Amino acid sequence: MIARLVVRRLFFLIFVLIGLSVITFVLSRVVAGDPARVIAGPRASRAQVERIRELRGFDDPLPVQYVAYVRDLARLDFGESAATKNPVREDLGRYLPATLELAFYAFLLSTVLGVPMGVLSASRRDTAVDHLSRVVAITGLAVPVFWLALMAQFLFYGKLGWLPDGERLPFGTDPPRTITSLYTVDALLTGEWETLRIAARHLLLPTVTLAYGSLAVVSRMVRSGMLEVLNQDYIRTARAKGLIQRRVIVRHALKNALMPTVTTLGLQIGLLLSGAFLVEIVFSWPGIGRYAVTAIEKIDYNATMATTLVIALIFVGVNLLVDILYLFLDPRISYE
Amino acid sequence: MDRNAEDPERRGTTNVASLFAAAMTGRLSRREALHAGLRLGLATPVVVALMAAAKDPTASAAPVGRPSTARGVAQDGGGTFTVAVISDIDDLDPNYAYDNEASMVLLGAYEMLIQYKGAATDEFEPMLAQTWENNEDGSVYTFGLAPNATFHDGSPCDAEAVKAAFGRIIALAGPPDSAAVAAVLTRFVQSPDQIEVVDPVTIRFNLGRPQPLFLAAMASSYGVFITNPRVIEENRTEDDPQAHLALQETIPEGAGTGPYRFVEYAVGERLVLTKYDGYHGGWTGDEFTDIVIRIVPENSTRRLLIERGEADALTFNLTPGDLEPLRANPAVQVLEYDTTRTDWIIMNVPRLLSVEARRGFSHAFPYQAVIETAYRGLLKRSGPVADTIRGADPAVFFYQTDTAKAKELLLAGGVAEGETFEYVFPAGDEVQRTVAQLFQANLAEIGFGLEVTEIEGAALSDLVYGDLPAEEQPHFIGGWSWWPDYNDPWNQLYPNFTIAAQDGGGSNAGDWENTRFEELMTEAATYTDEARLTEIMAEAQNILTEQDPACIYLGQVRYYTVLGTDIQGFQHNPLYLDAFPFYKMRRAAG
Numbered sequence: 003m004i005a006r007l008v009v010r011r012l013f014f015l016i017f018v019l020i021g022l023s024v025i026t027f028v029l030s031r032v033v034a035g036d037p038a039r040v041i042a043g044p045r046a047s048r049a050q051v052e053r054i055r056e057l058r059g060f061d062d063p064l065p066v067q068y069v070a071y072v073r074d075l076a077r078l079d080f081g082e083s084a085a086t087k088n089p090v091r092e093d094l095g096r097y098l099p100a101t102l103e104l105a106f107y108a109f110l111l112s113t114v115l116g117v118p119m120g121v122l123s124a125s126r127r128d129t130a131v132d133h134l135s136r137v138v139a140i141t142g143l144a145v146p147v148f149w150l151a152l153m154a155q156f157l158f159y160g161k162l163g164w165l166p167d168g169e170r171l172p173f174g175t176d177p178p179r180t181i182t183s184l185y186t187v188d189a190l191l192t193g194e195w196e197t198l199r200i201a202a203r204h205l206l207l208p209t210v211t212l213a214y215g216s217l218a219v220v221s222r223m224v225r226s227g228m229l230e231v232l233n234q235d236y237i238r239t240a241r242a243k244g245l246i247q248r249r250v251i252v253r254h255a256l257k258n259a260l261m262p263t264v265t266t267l268g269l270q271i272g273l274l275l276s277g278a279f280l281v282e283i284v285f286s287w288p289g290i291g292r293y294a295v296t297a298i299e300k301i302d303y304n305a306t307m308a309t310t311l312v313i314a315l316i317f318v319g320v321n322l323l324v325d326i327l328y329l330f331l332d333p334r335i336s337y338e
Numbered sequence: 339m340d341r342n343a344e345d346p347e348r349r350g351t352t353n354v355a356s357l358f359a360a361a362m363t364g365r366l367s368r369r370e371a372l373h374a375g376l377r378l379g380l381a382t383p384v385v386v387a388l389m390a391a392a393k394d395p396t397a398s399a400a401p402v403g404r405p406s407t408a409r410g411v412a413q414d415g416g417g418t419f420t421v422a423v424i425s426d427i428d429d430l431d432p433n434y435a436y437d438n439e440a441s442m443v444l445l446g447a448y449e450m451l452i453q454y455k456g457a458a459t460d461e462f463e464p465m466l467a468q469t470w471e472n473n474e475d476g477s478v479y480t481f482g483l484a485p486n487a488t489f490h491d492g493s494p495c496d497a498e499a500v501k502a503a504f505g506r507i508i509a510l511a512g513p514p515d516s517a518a519v520a521a522v523l524t525r526f527v528q529s530p531d532q533i534e535v536v537d538p539v540t541i542r543f544n545l546g547r548p549q550p551l552f553l554a555a556m557a558s559s560y561g562v563f564i565t566n567p568r569v570i571e572e573n574r575t576e577d578d579p580q581a582h583l584a585l586q587e588t589i590p591e592g593a594g595t596g597p598y599r600f601v602e603y604a605v606g607e608r609l610v611l612t613k614y615d616g617y618h619g620g621w622t623g624d625e626f627t628d629i630v631i632r633i634v635p636e637n638s639t640r641r642l643l644i645e646r647g648e649a650d651a652l653t654f655n656l657t658p659g660d661l662e663p664l665r666a667n668p669a670v671q672v673l674e675y676d677t678t679r680t681d682w683i684i685m686n687v688p689r690l691l692s693v694e695a696r697r698g699f700s701h702a703f704p705y706q707a708v709i710e711t712a713y714r715g716l717l718k719r720s721g722p723v724a725d726t727i728r729g730a731d732p733a734v735f736f737y738q739t740d741t742a743k744a745k746e747l748l749l750a751g752g753v754a755e756g757e758t759f760e761y762v763f764p765a766g767d768e769v770q771r772t773v774a775q776l777f778q779a780n781l782a783e784i785g786f787g788l789e790v791t792e793i794e795g796a797a798l799s800d801l802v803y804g805d806l807p808a809e810e811q812p813h814f815i816g817g818w819s820w821w822p823d824y825n826d827p828w829n830q831l832y833p834n835f836t837i838a839a840q841d842g843g844g845s846n847a848g849d850w851e852n853t854r855f856e857e858l859m860t861e862a863a864t865y866t867d868e869a870r871l872t873e874i875m876a877e878a879q880n881i882l883t884e885q886d887p888a889c890i891y892l893g894q895v896r897y898y899t900v901l902g903t904d905i906q907g908f909q910h911n912p913l914y915l916d917a918f919p920f921y922k923m924r925r926a927a928g
Contacts, residue, residue: 035796049516087587
């Protein structure tokens, strides 16, 4: 059943990608501004701008540009970035791991802390634990990630000096030997302990900042799911049978309360990736978010479209995983 | 007492929480935390978190201030000089790039023949050339090159190489590259035949007619850098005969003769230069060994970096609100100085109907409030030419804020009572946002509306340089700045106010034109007599202001450079905006 589900989803993915490519292509072209002028710079001559327009095919009719774009895309060639002058594929290989590393730890943190927080909050409803959890959740949801990042940086770097201001690694520290391009993982795998320590310190602030909002959502979802389940008859029955509270919560309530949470977690991946855009700016984090912001500012068509497609692909992939996970969590579900 | 009870690792605990507690309180070193974590089979993220939580035995606990150990320290001279900038460098080709950030980097790795001396705009000092002289009428200039000058690959930078480098600039001026910046040279030298190699260390320029500005142009930080002909030869292709594509994204090994050579450019992170041992100027040992240009897009992060001593310098890239506390911070030095940059608001001449109306808007503008509130003192009144440029008229006409007179002129000029005007400015520019709001308030006071819109830089460039008809353009384009490539008022005015600068030929986006002004510009382009230039320019500036205002002139901008208190040797020059004399700078001992 899983294989069929995956095949079907991959088939539909083709249409999603076509739709996405059309939308990103059209949107990037209707944005005001002449990319050739941006590339040439404000003091460039008219001939200089024309030369760039011609070299990059900006003067071709839009359908011609789109066909050329899709043709290159089919070969996984995203073209060259006008901002970095590198092939976009090369840029993605450089910047995507930084964002994935950040989002991965943020996701993990929000899940590892958010789920127990939600469970505790529900099982000790209206106690101090619940109130505290609510405060954490509300601030996490209400405070914009950009502001939170600035405040965290100001406090932990600017005032206390406990953590670095940002960057993946400071000047003078060589990255670990590349295996996964995730510095912490590579440093661990290659035994470069000092690099691991430095990379971990640099990850801490951006990760916590990025995870905070997500943690709030996860904990609230788990809490509401748990509260609903805890009122079910089968929970009362389990308690009446004399099962200890921990077993009732973990074995009987949590598993059933997790269904909506799994959906939320899937969506959180997308939110973490988009949140990374802002966090990366504040923490000078050389990830795909910052790359995309620069691309948008500089009307860098190829880079903008490539980052949009890649993030959309990740989003679609994660949602597919969520669907598969449903099958394990609830055997009653069928995609037939 | 059981010692193991205190030591979670020795106790062989499986309690992750206590492991964390031990790490955070410093009872576990990072190495111990790592081993404990791995032994417990913890996942990578947990081990990583544990490592980050554990105490760093070498970390400084200093909470605030500028810890002297935070930066690359030069106890025996040398060390690292770190500059925080906002964005990446778009183009590193020294004969093609045309912006300040690029020039800042290029001035470390490449050299011109000469440079402006200190803060002076009419005196020069050696760079690649040690001596220079000209004939009586200023039509022939001879430069004596540093005899020991070499490119970073060790090959000699002799007169032949310099001639070839200038030949490249002349070639770049034409198709296919059409580099605008090449005009800094080609205004004076149009053919390599005008360049004569006298001997290996002497090069002569035969300009054909008196050119009093040639030295000024040769000291420009735009376009006239010397590149290694070997590097160009090796990288040229049929489609790219001047190897521009190779030089725009990096500084190839051996390309320049400057004191620092290129090491790496991690786009979005940093660009690094390191000392070139064979530099012809020699080394005393006190100079910086490495120059790190850190790309830090967030304003507050740049401020924190300089406050905590992890950046040594930044120039004119903070909001006024962030600069204010730094001025009062004894841990940094904030140097403020005049530049050649002037700011103005472009008026759409066809849409604003008449000279009276443009004069009316000029009177409606709140000059003093803008200086105090928006620029916080980093602006002083001027016309279109800053007083740091030759030919600036000390008696240039200034409009005074007078809303009653403004209303009278606007109505007389054909503007309907209660009419609303469109005003655009660069998005995210706090200073320009305040300028727009203050102008809006003044116009509202006399019953006119100002619809203010922030637009992205790319769209703004499109408005200014595109060929949209005036009717489709806003009435005002705010936040426009200009400064000349070298000390020459023609170079300041021509690209902004001539007919040739309309419709994409320059930044005359307001389609302003004036016949007498055109005549004056033609004469100024080929002037030979300084007194006559002053006369021409006084008239030109009066046309642009009192007689037929093209813009609302805010004034000339004062820049600031923030440096660590231990940084010495910085010298600003009004023409080298955002630049640092890296080679002359030092970190104070101690």
